[in-house]
Amino acid sequence: MRTAGKVAIIGGSIWGNRGAAAMLETTIAQVRAVRGDVRIAVYTPYPQKDAALAQDDSLEFYDSRPQALVKYFVQALWVWLRRKLGGSPQPQGALGAMDGADALLDVGGITFADGRLIFLPYNILTLWPAMLMGTPVVKLSQAAGSFRNPLIRWAARIFLPRCAQTFARGEKTYAYLRELGLSETQVQPATDAAFLYAPSYCLSHENETALRQVCEKLDQLKAAGAPLVAISPSVLVMEKSGSSKIDYHRVLLGMMEGCGSPQAHFVVFPNASRERSKKSRNNDIIAIERLRAEAELSLPRPLLNRITWMMYDVNTRGIDEIVRRADVLVTSRFHAMVFGLRLCVPTLVIGWGHKYLEAMQRFHLEQYVFDYREARKDLSQVLTEMLTHSREIHEDMLTLVGDVQRSSEVQFAYLRGLLLEPPNHS
Structure with a gap:
């Protein structure tokens, strides 16, 4: 019974x-x-x-x-x-x-x-x-x-x-x-x-000292007037891109290198993480490690100094803390996108399938959704435009989030x- x-x-x-x-x-x-x-x-x-x-x-x-x-x-x-x-x-x-x-x-x-x-x-x-x-x-x-x-x-x-x-x-x-x-x-x-x-729903405590140090750094940068771009790569999109002979890392690095805001700071964080695991499933840390390795080989030192890498477990409260500080979020993860939309942070998606587009349409952001197979478009220009108009985009999102x-x-x-x-x- x-x-x-x-x-x-x-x-x-x-x-x-x-x-x-x-x-x-x-x-x-x-x-x-x-x-x-x-x-x-x-x-x-x-x-x-x-x-x-x-x-x-x-x-x-x-x-x-x-x-x-x-x-x-x-x-x-x-x-x-x-x-x-x-x-x-x-x-x-x-x-x-x-x-x-x-x-x-x-x-x-x-x-x-x-x-x-x-x-x-x-x-x-x-x-x-x-x-x-x-x-x-x-x-x-x-x-x-x-x-x-x-x-x-x-x-x-x-x-x-x-x-x-x-x-x-x-x-x-x-x-x-x-x-x-x-x-x-x-x-x-x-x-x-x-x-x-x-954030009060979060059930875990993970790497809180490291997270606090990152947030303090980001707060100092924002106080000094630096635009902040949060980037959530996806190990799944990385693997899919490789199968399609697309250099996913080059897409992301090219976007950062071509960004027209010379003071912009980038923070790269995992939306799926299994620290100390070598398995790629649900583990974007692997994608970030490879992205950083390629960045250190190809990006100029001044730009490298404007990138913060988070290569450890970050729980949902930590993701919330990072995303809410961003002027623009760039993501290939559905729920990182959801966090950006929920917090009314202008969001750019590099993904696949209709699920991203449907959610972004509710916030009038469908023009910022790109299939990873077609991401050769100059995303640095798109990012620059979003940073320029981030306040207007944010205000528009605020009028829509309640219905969602x-x-x-x-x-x-x-x-x-x-x-x-x-x-x-x-």
Whole structure:
């Protein structure tokens, strides 16, 4: 039987992708605002690391790596079969936390989408064990689709209609889900959860002395009148660019070198970081290290002296501190972009796909979105123009951010209703 006051969250982590951390931390804060005594189980690919960073006894951390999800599925299938035959098994551990929850909240950024066939089994296994347990699944704001691939379309048609609610992060995702057959009662549009992030939501303490020193330096530079440009590179875009024979590092360095503001200071920070890990997944530190190495070989010394490199773990509060000080943000990471937009910092995107464009359009910034495959354009000129007009852009963004945040609030209003009146499942 279901017990009240328990929520499971999957699809995010504290360590690694800090965009995922922003979504996870915002969701935890919103859940706690509804029910302060709620027990929260977090399924993460880094359970030990996240538990050590959070140091919060009210949070339970469980493994969400593929091998663990396969184990949960097998266990859930066995429990489901026994219950169908009249038994009443009570699973323990990770599956027990899922079985006893009022809802499983999926905060994954993108699921069931063309071009991501390799992730399809993972997308399914994040949902299926909870569904077998009878736990309502709510997919908080995320991208999905398109569904042209027959396997992805088949799986999406089976699993997405079985979710209690899906929140579409953008007009195209909403259209894809409606075309798939989801009704207006099954899917609602909502902007990304991180638009409601607040620094107080941050669950970890990481490299705070180093961060404070960087912020003090940036404050001194701004007080002296130096424009500040924050740059968030992406190891994923770096790898994609290499496959397309595009020199991503040269694009970024050329932008800095050609910037028409000779006093501009650049701070390069990771939006995904796994300090001391050699693995590139969710680890922009690797991209920054390579960018710095190339900069030291090719950039003049006066420009090098105007670059601050952050090659260590930076949590969501730290990213917020850096971005809010910037006059312009340049990013290839979706959630670094979200931080810039939430803080009304003029933002330039070098990315791919419709997800960036949809978010930037809400702030009248679509002209500052560039596909990395077409980034040979003189971005230094674009950056110079943005610095020149940063105040006007900022003022315009201030008039728009409220509507965007109200859209994000829709998913948590739904969640409040679900938690205050949890469904009576057996």
